Amino acid sequence: xxxxxxxxxxxxxxxxxxxxxxxxxxxxxxxxxxxxxxxxxxxxxxxxxxxxxxxxxxxxxxxxxxxxxxxxxxxxxxxxxxxxxxxxxxxxxxxxxxxxxxxxxxxxxxxxxxxxxxxxxxxxxxxxxxxxxxxxxxxxxxxxxxxxxxxxxxxxxxxxxxxxxxxxxxxxxxxxxxxxxxxxxxxxxxxxxxxxxxxxxxxxxxxxxxxxxxxxxxxxxxxxxx
Amino acid sequence: xxxxxxxxxxxxxxxxxxxxxxxxxxxxxxxxxxxxxxxxxxxxxxxxxxxxxxxxxxxxxxxxxxxxxxxxxxxxxxxxxxxxxxxxxxxxxxxxxxxxxxxxxxxxxxxxxxxxxxxxxxxxxxxxxxxxxxxxxxxxxxxxxxxxxxxxxxxxxxxxxxxxxxxxxxxxxxxxxxxxxxxx
Numbered sequence: 001x002x003x004x005x006x007x008x009x010x011x012x013x014x015x016x017x018x019x020x021x022x023x024x025x026x027x028x029x030x031x032x033x034x035x036x037x038x039x040x041x042x043x044x045x046x047x048x049x050x051x052x053x054x055x056x057x058x059x060x061x062x063x064x065x066x067x068x069x070x071x072x073x074x075x076x077x078x079x080x081x082x083x084x085x086x087x088x089x090x091x092x093x094x095x096x097x098x099x100x101x102x103x104x105x106x107x108x109x110x111x112x113x114x115x116x117x118x119x120x121x122x123x124x125x126x127x128x129x130x131x132x133x134x135x136x137x138x139x140x141x142x143x144x145x146x147x148x149x150x151x152x153x154x155x156x157x158x159x160x161x162x163x164x165x166x167x168x169x170x171x172x173x174x175x176x177x178x179x180x181x182x183x184x185x186x187x188x189x190x191x192x193x194x195x196x197x198x199x200x201x202x203x204x205x206x207x208x209x210x211x212x213x214x215x216x217x218x219x220x221x222x223x224x225x226x
Numbered sequence: 227x228x229x230x231x232x233x234x235x236x237x238x239x240x241x242x243x244x245x246x247x248x249x250x251x252x253x254x255x256x257x258x259x260x261x262x263x264x265x266x267x268x269x270x271x272x273x274x275x276x277x278x279x280x281x282x283x284x285x286x287x288x289x290x291x292x293x294x295x296x297x298x299x300x301x302x303x304x305x306x307x308x309x310x311x312x313x314x315x316x317x318x319x320x321x322x323x324x325x326x327x328x329x330x331x332x333x334x335x336x337x338x339x340x341x342x343x344x345x346x347x348x349x350x351x352x353x354x355x356x357x358x359x360x361x362x363x364x365x366x367x368x369x370x371x372x373x374x375x376x377x378x379x380x381x382x383x384x385x386x387x388x389x390x391x392x393x394x395x396x397x398x399x400x401x402x403x404x405x406x407x408x409x410x
Contacts, residue, residue: 003408010365013377032409044376054344055377103266106366123408127380128365129392136395144392145362149260177401181409203398207389210380213398214390221398 002034003123005173006116007071009044009108010127010210012037014175016045016058018205021065023179026187028070035071038080038115040108042066042073074115083114090163091134095142096154102145105131116170123171125178129212132172138163175206176213180221196222232269232321233313235261239273240306243280243299246290251281259354262371263361269318271354271371272325278350279332289339298335302328348375355379360388 015024028035037045046063049055065071088110095102109131116124126132133141138160146153182188183199192198203218235258242250255277262270280302283289305324312320329347336346344352355374359365365383369376383389 005408009376010380013380017377017381027409030409049375049377052375055375058377097264100265102264102362103367104362105364106370108366109364123404128359129389130359130362130364130367133395134364140393140395141362148361149264151264171401171404173401173405176398177405180398180402181405184406185409208384210382210384212389212392214392214394216390217394217397224399 002032004034004036004119004121006112006119006121006124007035007037007041008112008124008126008128008131009041011125011175011178012041012045012062013058014127014206014209014211015178016061018202018209019061020175020179020202020206021061022191023182023187023202025065025068025070026185026190027178027182028065030185036074036115036119036121037071038111039073039075040111044108074119076111077118080111080114080118083117084111087113087163087166090159090166094134094138094156094159094163095145096156097149097151102153104134104141113167113170117166122169123173125173125175127174127206127211132174132212134163135167135170135172174213175211176203176218179203179206196225199225228265228267229313229316229318231261232273233310235270235273236306236310236313239277239280240303240310242277243284243306244303246284248281248285251277251284255281256357259357260361263358263363266367266371268371269322269325271358272322272329275347275350275354275372276325276328276332278353279329279346282346282350283332283335286339289335292339298331301331305331348378351375352378352382356382356386359383360386
């Protein structure tokens with residue numbers, strides 16, 4: 001049975017807005033890994049933007065991927081709903097400023113993580129920074145928020161343990177890693193020249209499209225690829 | 227306590243708008259947004275949006291020299307007074323209605339005088355959402371709080387240096403390794 005990779009809306013949007021869906025399609029059609037999204041991500045990336053001229057084209061590209069079957073929508077169920085609530089509650093009572101909890105993430109992000117757990121998927125694609133940092137390094141996020149607000153931010157240790165227990169087995173990838181893999185596996189040839197410049201251009205296009213990756217990361221990766 | 231603080235912020239914004247102090251309007255907007263992100267409150271977020279929009283209006287010469295400006299400004303000031311009064315009476319719904327009216331007025335002005343395909347309101351929401359993300363909220367939470375479009379926000383964030391200033395948890399090569407294994 002194929003392993004599953006769950007997508008958050010941020011990654012889908014990055015790839016679609018930069019016209020790189022055909023590269024993702026190559027990976028999706030290999031069959032080794034199924035690309036899945038929760039219903040809410042479909043609503044957010046297709047149903048809603050289809051009615052906004054500015055985003056209609058991107059939405060159509062994603063809709064096509066679903067119609068072709070290489071991105072699958074997983075309808076919500078009671079278990080996912082319950083887990084979504086648990087993740088949301090846990091994440092949004094992790095940090096406290098002046099005794100009040102900070103609402104850090106929203107239902108959509110929590111649902112993506114819940115679906116990942118429910119499917120025993122172990123890997124999630126997220127381009128936005130906060131949810132990723134929350135999973136990988138909540139202490140760094142605590143420091144970041146404290147620095148940005150110029151305020152002491154307390155971490156609820158009990159909640160943190162609960163949160164880590166819930167999500168520590170999930171690994172995060174971003175659109176840049178997916179496109180780098182598409183390059184390695186020869187899918188660039190179908191849409192772009194298969195050379196270093198095209199890879200660099202695609203990775204920077206994703207960064208400038210909002211993927212939470214630094215220029216330094218891209219440059220280090222490209223240097224090592226020489 | 228929250229309504230009292232909100233009322234103070236409305237009054238501060240009103241004073242800044244009355245004297246057309248762009249720096250004070252900007253500061254007022256930023257303070258409201260920071261508070262919105264901290265307490266997850268749309269009232270503060272809308273006030274931040276208004277502060278940003280009013281700053282944009284007063285800094286556009288072709289708007290403030292127009293003969294309609296005095297009436298427009300008076301209408302906005304009146305609604306800001308009403309907003310503060312509603313909060314003083316403990317009526318947050320009335321306060322919300324006043325903010326909606328101001329947003330409508332700003333949109334009408336923008337429709338008449340604006341030169342861009344994206345409206346001032348959309349741009350203000352986009353800037354507020356981007357700033358909220360910069361303060362540490364997730365993208366969806368920032369969008370939810372400000373009413374911006376996620377695609378716009380994501381794109382705008384990409385133009386900033388935000389993601390270059392955060393340091394690296396795992397680089398591309400480290401993330402690529404398990405992904406490669408998954409596909410083998």
